[in-house]
Amino acid sequence: MSQSKYFGSPRLTRSKSSGVKTLASKIGALRGSKSKISNDSIGSRSSSSKSSTGSSSNDGDLRYSKSHSQEIQPETPTDSHRQIADRDMKVKRVNPQKRKQSTGIVSKIKSDEDKSSTPVKVSKTLNLKWEPLMWEEQYRHIVMMRKRRDAPVDTMGCDVISDTNAQPEVYRYQVLLSLMLSSQTKDQLTSAAMARLREHGCNIDNILNTPDELLGTLIYPVGFWKRKVEYIKKTSQILKDNYHGDIPESVSELCKLPGVGPKMSYLVMKTAWNKVTGIGVDTHVHRISNRLKWVKKPTKSPEDTRKELEDWLPRDRWEDINHLLVGFGQQICLPVKPKCSDCLNANICPYSSYRLHSKT
Numbered sequence: 001m002s003q004s005k006y007f008g009s010p011r012l013t014r015s016k017s018s019g020v021k022t023l024a025s026k027i028g029a030l031r032g033s034k035s036k037i038s039n040d041s042i043g044s045r046s047s048s049s050k051s052s053t054g055s056s057s058n059d060g061d062l063r064y065s066k067s068h069s070q071e072i073q074p075e076t077p078t079d080s081h082r083q084i085a086d087r088d089m090k091v092k093r094v095n096p097q098k099r100k101q102s103t104g105i106v107s108k109i110k111s112d113e114d115k116s117s118t119p120v121k122v123s124k125t126l127n128l129k130w131e132p133l134m135w136e137e138q139y140r141h142i143v144m145m146r147k148r149r150d151a152p153v154d155t156m157g158c159d160v161i162s163d164t165n166a167q168p169e170v171y172r173y174q175v176l177l178s179l180m181l182s183s184q185t186k187d188q189l190t191s192a193a194m195a196r197l198r199e200h201g202c203n204i205d206n207i208l209n210t211p212d213e214l215l216g217t218l219i220y221p222v223g224f225w226k227r228k229v230e231y232i233k234k235t236s237q238i239l240k241d242n243y244h245g246d247i248p249e250s251v252s253e254l255c256k257l258p259g260v261g262p263k264m265s266y267l268v269m270k271t272a273w274n275k276v277t278g279i280g281v282d283t284h285v286h287r288i289s290n291r292l293k294w295v296k297k298p299t300k301s302p303e304d305t306r307k308e309l310e311d312w313l314p315r316d317r318w319e320d321i322n323h324l325l326v327g328f329g330q331q332i333c334l335p336v337k338p339k340c341s342d343c344l345n346a347n348i349c350p351y352s353s354y355r356l357h358s359k360t
Helices: 002-007 010-069 079-093 096-117 135-145 152-156 168-182 187-200 204-209 212-219 225-242 262-271 283-291 302-312 315-331 350-359
Strands: none
Touching: 135 315, 152 187, 152 315, 168 187, 168 225, 168 262, 187 212, 204 225, 212 225, 262 302, 283 302, 283 315
């Protein structure tokens, strides 16, 4: 009874149990399909979320690296580091000759950059060449005092007392002889001696054929006339043998002739050859240059004075300086008792100031 009460009849029991089993299997299948669906949806959502989160995290990392790469230099190698490393490797593989050239160019660029960066000091170039004080004003005053050109040198100089109508080589020979005679001799005596020689026949062949006694008589009373006879004869023979009856065309060759010095040579070059190669300094130029302090320190010889004058005097003044100062020395700036009261340079001449002060 109890069995039937609880389980019913055998037929009813079997039908109920089979129905239960069928219902249970359906419920299980339904649950399984639901769980599969939920699992698939969850998996899809998780994969989508993972993909979305992964992409967002990657984008964030990229944005972070891009935004912070300029501010914070990463320690990991970047493209720039790789380029530098590749460049260094290329430089190491360059042959030594090209490396020297490249390093030379780089060093030159660096030196140019250093020069451009360093400040440049601009300084005025000073003319350190010495020249006398107020020499231009003194020179201008002497030109004014010599404007008449009536000194003995103007009428009895070597360029005047020689025969300008003779052959060029004869004229040059006479210029040379007149200068040889003028040494230690006043212009008046030199002019008179040259006039006698020209009347006798002043050319090389005739002078060589003239006895020494007669030649001495013709040039007397010039200073050291006996010695000058010897110089004239020797010089004339050298000119005939070595220069075809003409005179040398250079100072060095002229100075080799007997009785010819630098002063004569420079004057011969100017007068005979029309070439200004230096300043002819005689006693007048030597004296006046020292009085005007146209030399750095007092000079003892005309040759020293010549070197001092040529060191500072403009070259365009060389041609006339001898003629100018010689006439000035013959008329105003005399060797003894100079006429300082008649000189326009009295107030700016050191020698004149010294004389006035010594008198008082």
